[in-house]
Amino acid sequence: MHKSIDSFKGVSPILGKNVYVDGSARIVGDVVLEDDASIWPMVAARGDVNKIRIGARSNIQDGSVLHVTRKSEKNPDGFPLIIGEDVTVGHKCMLHGCQLGNRILVGMGAIVMDGVVVEDDVFIGAGTLVPPNKRLESGFLYVGNPMQKKRPLNDAEMAFLKQSAVNYVVLKDEYLEEAN
Ligand SMILES: CC(C)(COP(=O)(O)OP(=O)(O)OC[C@H]1O[C@@H](n2cnc3c(N)ncnc32)[C@H](O)[C@@H]1OP(=O)(O)O)[C@@H](O)C(=O)NCCC(=O)NCCS
Numbered sequence: 001m002h003k004s005i006d007s008f009k010g011v012s013p014i015l016g017k018n019v020y021v022d023g024s025a026r027i028v029g030d031v032v033l034e035d036d037a038s039i040w041p042m043v044a045a046r047g048d049v050n051k052i053r054i055g056a057r058s059n060i061q062d063g064s065v066l067h068v069t070r071k072s073e074k075n076p077d078g079f080p081l082i083i084g085e086d087v088t089v090g091h092k093c094m095l096h097g098c099q100l101g102n103r104i105l106v107g108m109g110a111i112v113m114d115g116v117v118v119e120d121d122v123f124i125g126a127g128t129l130v131p132p133n134k135r136l137e138s139g140f141l142y143v144g145n146p147m148q149k150k151r152p153l154n155d156a157e158m159a160f161l162k163q164s165a166v167n168y169v170v171l172k173d174e175y176l177e178e179a180n
Contacts, residue, residue: 008048016056020172034085038172050078055085055102059168063092069114079114086165090126103161121161123153
């Protein structure tokens with residue numbers, strides 16, 4: 001198995017087809033990466049006390065940290081981390097126990113906390129802090145610390161959400177080719 005990828009308590013990460021994981025990333029435990037997902041240098045994704053799911057064609061960029069919250073009596077499901085399809089997670093983001101839909105861009109350095117639900121087609125600006133249990137509405141830009149709902153996305157931005165994921169699928173294919 002890839003040296004970046006380790007099992008925990010007998011549960012190993014599962015990788016779909018044509019997934020790219022950089023050699024300096026660390027993927028541990030109950031983590032599923034669907035087809036064409038990509039994990040860039042220095043990413044840590046630790047599925048130890050709950051699960052992490054990363055949808056098809058989503059990319060997790062350099063230095064991002066992905067973690068989860070354990071199940072408890074008060075919170076029987078805990079907070080898993082679920083990321084949908086065609087999601088771009090920019091450099092050095094922190095995603096903790098939250099749920100992201102499809103075609104979302106999480107800007108560089110953003111922090112998204114437990115229990116947050118991000119609907120499809122949302123842009124989270126660089127450096128945004130999304131406090132626990134917030135719901136981000138489809139079609140909007142959110143920025144700031146703490147976050148504010150800034151404005152509706154324009155057509156170009158809506159199109160870019162998908163395009164960003166496409167760009168990263170092409171790029172990770174180039175990296176996979178280099179590795180062969
Ligand atoms: C959010 C973003 C798209 C804004 O683009 P924009 O076209 O400049 O947005 P607007 O001009 O409509 O700015 C809206 C307002 O939000 C502010 N703003 C923009 N980005 C902001 C951010 N990240 N945090 C806080 N405020 C921000 C602007 O200053 C402006 O404020 P004002 O209305 O008081 O003047 C851009 O700044 C951003 O954060 N991009 C993320 C890029 C990224 O991380 N990509 C992933 C790595 S590849």
